[in-house]
Amino acid sequence: MTEPGAQTSQDPAAATAAPAPDKRTRIVEAMMALAATSRIEDITMTDIALKARLTLADFRDSFPSKGAVLAGFAKMIDHKVLAGTSDDLLGEPARDRLFDVLMRRLDAMAPYREGLREVSRWVATDPASALALNSVALNSMRFMLEAANIDSEGAVGAVKLQGLVLAWRRIVSVWLDDDSEGLDKTMAALDRELERGGRLVGWAEDIDRIAAPFRTFAGALFAGGRRFEERVRGRMSGLRRRGRDEDYDDSRDAGYDAGGYVDDTDEDERRSARGSRHGGRHARH
Numbered sequence: 001m002t003e004p005g006a007q008t009s010q011d012p013a014a015a016t017a018a019p020a021p022d023k024r025t026r027i028v029e030a031m032m033a034l035a036a037t038s039r040i041e042d043i044t045m046t047d048i049a050l051k052a053r054l055t056l057a058d059f060r061d062s063f064p065s066k067g068a069v070l071a072g073f074a075k076m077i078d079h080k081v082l083a084g085t086s087d088d089l090l091g092e093p094a095r096d097r098l099f100d101v102l103m104r105r106l107d108a109m110a111p112y113r114e115g116l117r118e119v120s121r122w123v124a125t126d127p128a129s130a131l132a133l134n135s136v137a138l139n140s141m142r143f144m145l146e147a148a149n150i151d152s153e154g155a156v157g158a159v160k161l162q163g164l165v166l167a168w169r170r171i172v173s174v175w176l177d178d179d180s181e182g183l184d185k186t187m188a189a190l191d192r193e194l195e196r197g198g199r200l201v202g203w204a205e206d207i208d209r210i211a212a213p214f215r216t217f218a219g220a221l222f223a224g225g226r227r228f229e230e231r232v233r234g235r236m237s238g239l240r241r242r243g244r245d246e247d248y249d250d251s252r253d254a255g256y257d258a259g260g261y262v263d264d265t266d267e268d269e270r271r272s273a274r275g276s277r278h279g280g281r282h283a284r285h
Contacts, residue, residue, distance in 0.1 A: 024062045026052040028076055031069045036114035040066065040122040067129060070119060071136045073112070078143050080108040085147045095194050097148040102168070102190060105144065106175055106183070117176050137165045160197075167193035 021029065030051035034043045045066065049059040063069050081104050089097045109116060123130045141164045145152045152161055174189040 023052070023054060023058050024072055025076065026054060027059060027062055028069055028073045031066065032073060032112045032115035034115075035118040036112075038118075040118060067132055070133065074133075074136050074140050077105060077108050078140050081105045082143060082147055090149060094148065094150050095198060098145070098150060099190060099194060101144050101148045102171070103187070106171075106186065109172075113176065116172070120172065120176060134165065137168065138162070141165050141168060163197050167197055 027048055031043065031048045034047060034051055043066065045059050046056055048066070048069065049056045052059075063072060081101060084104055085101070089100055123133055138161055141161055142152050145160060145164065150160070151157055171186065171190050171193055175183070175186040178185040
C-alpha cells in the first residue's frame with residue numbers, strides 16, 4: 001500500500017508511449033499489411049476488420065469501401081509529410097523544395113512498399129479504380145505543392161497538379177523496384193520528372209500570358225452582350241406594356257369597360273331622344 005505523500009514509480013516507456021492508433025488508422029494499416037501478401041481482389045472488408053481487431057460495424061463506421069481505405073492511406077501519408085514540413089527551404093528554388101517534399105513522401109511510404117506494389121498492380125488492371133484514385137492523387141499533390149510553397153490555383157495550377165500526378169506515378173513505379181540503399185534510381189527519376197515538369201509549366205505560363213488579353217476581350221464582349229440583351233428585354237417589355245394599354249383603350253372605345261361589361265351610357269341617351277320625338281308626335285295628334 002502506498003503511504004500518503006509517497007511518490008509512485010512510473011514506467012518511463014509507458015509515460016512516453018505514443019497513443020494507440022484510432023480505428024481508421026488501424027483499418028488502413030491492416031489493409032496495407034494484407035495487400036503485402038494477398039491480391040486486393042481477394043481481400044474482403046471482413047478480412048480487414050479482423051486483421052485490425054475490429055468489427056465489421058467498426059469498418060462501416062470508418063470507411064464505405066476498400067477503395068475508401070486506400071484514399072485514407074493517401075491522407076495518412078499526406079499528414080505525415082505535412083507534419084514534417086518546415087520553413088528551412090523557403091529560400092531555395094521551387095524545384096528543390098518540391099524535390100525535398102516528394103522524397104519525404106517516399107520515406108513515409110517506405111514501410112508499406114510491398115502493399116503499394118500490389119495496389120499499383122490492381123490500379124493498372126482496374127480503370128474505374130484508377131479514375132477514382134486519380135482524384136485522390138490530385139488532392140494529395142495539391143497539398144505537396146502547398147508544402148513546397150508552390151501555387152496551384154488557376155489554369156496553370158491545374159496543369160501543375162495533373163502533370164505532377166502523372167509524374168508521381170512514374171516516380172513510384174521506379175521506386176518500387178529500386179533496391180539501392182541510397183535510392184539512386186528513384187532520385188534520378190524524380191530529378192528528371194521535375195525538370196520535364198518545369199518545362200511543361202513554363203509553356204503553360206507562356207500560353208496563359210498570351211491568352212490573357214483574349215480572355216479580357218472575351219469577358220468584356222460577354223459583359224457587353226449581356227447588357228445589350230438586358231436593353232432588348234427592357235424595350236420588348238415596354239412595347240408589350242404599351243400594346244396592352246392600347247388594347248385597353250380600344251376596348252373602352254368599343255363600349256366595354258375594364259371588366260368587359262357593356263357601357264350603355266350612349267344607348268340611354270338615344271332612348272331618351274327617341275322617347276322625346278314620340279312624345280312630340282302624340283302631342284300633335
